[in-house]
Amino acid sequence: MSNARANILARLRAVAPQEPAATPEPDFYPAAKLGHADRIAQIKRLMEHMHAEVIVTDPQHWIAALKDALRARRLNGLLYGPAGPLGAALEANWDGELPPLVGYTEAVEQCKERLFALDAGITSTRGAVADVGALMLWPDANEPRLLSLVPAVHIAVLEATQIHDSLADAIARERWAEGMPTNALLISGPSKTADIELVLTFGVHGPKELIVLILDDQEV
Amino acid sequence: MTEAVVDFPKNFKEALNDNQLRRNLRAAMDTMGQRRRNLFADLDALERLRARGDAIRWRALRQLPDLLEQLEKKCTENGIQVHWAETPAEANQICLGIIQRHHASRIIKGKSMVSEEMHLNHFLDEQGIEALETDLGEYIIQLDHETPSHIIVPAIHKNRDQIARLFHEKIPNAPYTEVVEELNAIARKVLREKFFAGEVGVSGVNFAVAETGTLCLVENEGNGRMCTTAPPVHIAVMGLEKVVERLEDVPPLLRLLTGSATGQLITTYFNMITSPRQPGEKDGPQEVHLVLLDNGRTKIWADPELRQTLKCIRCGACMNHCPVYTRLGGHAYGYVYPGPIGSMLTPQLEGLDHAGAMAGASTFCGACEEVCPVKIPITTVLRRLRTESYRKTDAPNAVKGHGYKRTLAESLTWQGWALSNATPWLNALNAKLLGLAGPHLSKLPQVGLLKHWGQSRALPPFAAKSLHVLAKEKGIADE
Numbered sequence: 072m073s074n075a076r077a078n079i080l081a082r083l084r085a086v087a088p089q090e091p092a093a094t095p096e097p098d099f100y101p102a103a104k105l106g107h108a109d110r111i112a113q114i115k116r117l118m119e120h121m122h123a124e125v126i127v128t129d130p131q132h133w134i135a136a137l138k139d140a141l142r143a144r145r146l147n148g149l150l151y152g153p154a155g156p157l158g159a160a161l162e163a164n165w166d167g168e169l170p171p172l173v174g175y176t177e178a179v180e181q182c183k184e185r186l187f188a189l190d191a192g193i194t195s196t197r198g199a200v201a202d203v204g205a206l207m208l209w210p211d212a213n214e215p216r217l218l219s220l221v222p223a224v225h226i227a228v229l230e231a232t233q234i235h236d237s238l239a240d241a242i243a244r245e246r247w248a249e250g251m252p253t254n255a256l257l258i259s260g261p262s263k264t265a266d267i268e269l270v271l272t273f274g275v276h277g278p279k280e281l282i283v284l285i286l287d288d289q290e291v
Numbered sequence: 292m293t294e295a296v297v298d299f300p301k302n303f304k305e306a307l308n309d310n311q312l313r314r315n316l317r318a319a320m321d322t323m324g325q326r327r328r329n330l331f332a333d334l335d336a337l338e339r340l341r342a343r344g345d346a347i348r349w350r351a352l353r354q355l356p357d358l359l360e361q362l363e364k365k366c367t368e369n370g371i372q373v374h375w376a377e378t379p380a381e382a383n384q385i386c387l388g389i390i391q392r393h394h395a396s397r398i399i400k401g402k403s404m405v406s407e408e409m410h411l412n413h414f415l416d417e418q419g420i421e422a423l424e425t426d427l428g429e430y431i432i433q434l435d436h437e438t439p440s441h442i443i444v445p446a447i448h449k450n451r452d453q454i455a456r457l458f459h460e461k462i463p464n465a466p467y468t469e470v471v472e473e474l475n476a477i478a479r480k481v482l483r484e485k486f487f488a489g490e491v492g493v494s495g496v497n498f499a500v501a502e503t504g505t506l507c508l509v510e511n512e513g514n515g516r517m518c519t520t521a522p523p524v525h526i527a528v529m530g531l532e533k534v535v536e537r538l539e540d541v542p543p544l545l546r547l548l549t550g551s552a553t554g555q556l557i558t559t560y561f562n563m564i565t566s567p568r569q570p571g572e573k574d575g576p577q578e579v580h581l582v583l584l585d586n587g588r589t590k591i592w593a594d595p596e597l598r599q600t601l602k603c604i605r606c607g608a609c610m611n612h613c614p615v616y617t618r619l620g621g622h623a624y625g626y627v628y629p630g631p632i633g634s635m636l637t638p639q640l641e642g643l644d645h646a647g648a649m650a651g652a653s654t655f656c657g658a659c660e661e662v663c664p665v666k667i668p669i670t671t672v673l674r675r676l677r678t679e680s681y682r683k684t685d686a687p688n689a690v691k692g693h694g695y696k697r698t699l700a701e702s703l704t705w706q707g708w709a710l711s712n713a714t715p716w717l718n719a720l721n722a723k724l725l726g727l728a729g730p731h732l733s734k735l736p737q738v739g740l741l742k743h744w745g746q747s748r749a750l751p752p753f754a755a756k757s758l759h760v761l762a763k764e765k766g767i768a769d770e
Binding site for chain 2: 075076078080082083084085086088095096097098099117135156175176177178179180181187202203204205211212215216217223227236238239242243247248251252253254255256257258259260261262263264265266267268269270272274275276277278
């Protein structure tokens with residue numbers, strides 16, 4: 072077994088390098104360069120098509136919109152990252168009639184049972200990509216990976232200014248190649264499957280519902 | 292792992308006579324083809340995208356040894372432990388070693404064709420370790436002790452009634468229901484407990500990025516994220532050809548993969564994993580392992596024509612559009628990879644003497660090539676495999692098990708043919724004899740392989756005079 076690496080590489084190195092034929096690499100689907108409003112509209116359209124609920128709001132009213140969405144559902148709690156970008160705003164604006172806020176503050180080994188029992192989780196997002204309609208998440212110590220995966224309802228907050236035209240665009244502009252996080256995710260809707268007779272159904276192993284709050288400053 | 296010799300004619304006959312299977316398959320394949328066409332409605336754009344995908348995969352393969360070393364270096368820097376395996380047996384031992392070191396007995400698996408190639412579940416089962424498939428389709432077939440019949444939708448050969456009965460019989464307390472949503476809910480409930488309790492997660496890899504040491508996974512259900520996030524240990528297994536050079540190579544391949552496979556702009560989740568849990572992070576595996584499997588790929592790689600096989604990104608579009616696959620389904624092929632990709636890859640991995648018959652499971656209609664997102668010349672490779680089935684050679688790149696079909700009678704026939712065509716008087720004699728026998732030869736002997744085929748077909752009669760003779764009579768100069 073210890074020789075596998077050497078043997079494999081030796082076999083590959085034994086073949087004379089073939090002339091590096093200059094294969095042309097055409098641009099792939101250059102994503103449309105959209106304006107601010109069109110990007111929001113496109114994200115909304117594509118993600119709603121994938122059964123996400125998309126609410127366009129603004130930085131002053133998003134908490135109210137969130138509360139409305141929560142009141143419409145019977146949830147046993149909302150998991151959040153107290154030290155994350157949303158933590159302070161949530162804590163300052165919470166009240167007793169809402170499902171209790173539960174902080175994801177310990178390592179999963181200490182809180183797995185609680186985690187798997189909670190109905191909803193809320194996260195910020197790094198941004199989104201308009202051409203395919205997907206959120207970009209870079210989970211971290213403050214907003215861990217399971218926060219957007221284990222609860223049946225995932226609520227994601229997206230700043231409208233962080234919507235890129237495409238994934239290729241985001242990778243290039245934000246120079247992802249210079250340093251990738253532990254985990255980077257694209258999420259385009261609630262979890263789904265078509266494994267039985269190709270019948271599309273939502274809510275398999277991941278969240279059954281995805282609620283996206285788009286915070287748009289320029290909304291008129 | 293050598294498998295029992297597959298009885299292809301028997302399998303094909305059974306599959307063709309299974310009307311339920313044919314209805315299930317036909318409906319599904321037509322739907323998938325249509326979804327792909329809807330997504331790629333702009334054909335010029337699709338051609339540019341395919342050219343890009345082809346170029347990216349070719350560029351990666353050209354630098355394969357360098358990229359594998361770079362991938363190993365980057366992953367190691369990131370804290371991912373890289374293992375190399377020449378054979379499925381070695382890869383299985385590596386996985387077992389990791390599992391045993393963690394005293395784990397509950398393994399949860401995301402969908403991975405390479406793990407099927409390794410027969411990992413069977414291997415672990417023999418060691419008393421439960422490896423549970425968590426992709427819904429894989430879960431269904433595992434319950435029924437079957438293998439995938441399609442690389443993207445593994446349980447597509449079953450309809451909802453069959454799945455309803457299966458769940459009711461095999462899952463304790465599961466009610467009988469044919470409602471797809473309810474069947475999904477039953478599976479969700481069972482598997483959620485498994486996600487909670489899983490000690491090691493196993494996944495495949497769709498693309499591995501050498502530049503950053505990132506493993507990319509494409510999925511809709513969320514089970515892949517569960518397997519790679521919830522347990523304390525994650526083992527990713529991949530064929531060593533899956534490496535790409537740069538992060539910017541990923542978006543075009545991702546679009547090609549999801550579009551070609553299921554006609555989706557993007558899947559629900561695209562999961563990029565670059566390291567195990569970092570200090571301060573609250574979840575994610577403490578250990579991430581990457582197992583690089585060769586299993587004959589380096590041999591395929593050494594031949595410039597066969598190397599094209601390794602461009603494959605496992606989208607399954609070739610299967611969805613294949614007139615042979617859509618009538619047989621995957622099980623009749625008898626090996627892990629069915630359809631055109633299987634017919635092309637399997638004989639190279641297993642040897643022509645074992646799986647060479649798969650290269651015959653093609654009409655050469657070329658539909659697979661037309662839809663292939665990375666432009667693999669599938670029929671050219673299949674033609675090569677068929678040729679090598681008859682060719683004994685010392686060429687170093689010859690496919691394993693070559694010449695297995697060569698028989699004395701056949702080689703004598705062709706030697707006679709060559710002699711006849713190189714000897715003018717013998718050729719003239721043969722032409723004359725065939726001309727005389729012509730009217731009697733028009734009916735094919737209805738025996739053996741020709742029995743059914745010959746019932747509705749006739750040979751064109753040999754002409755009384757050959758073209759050569761006719762030309763001579765017309766006074767055309769013989770050059």
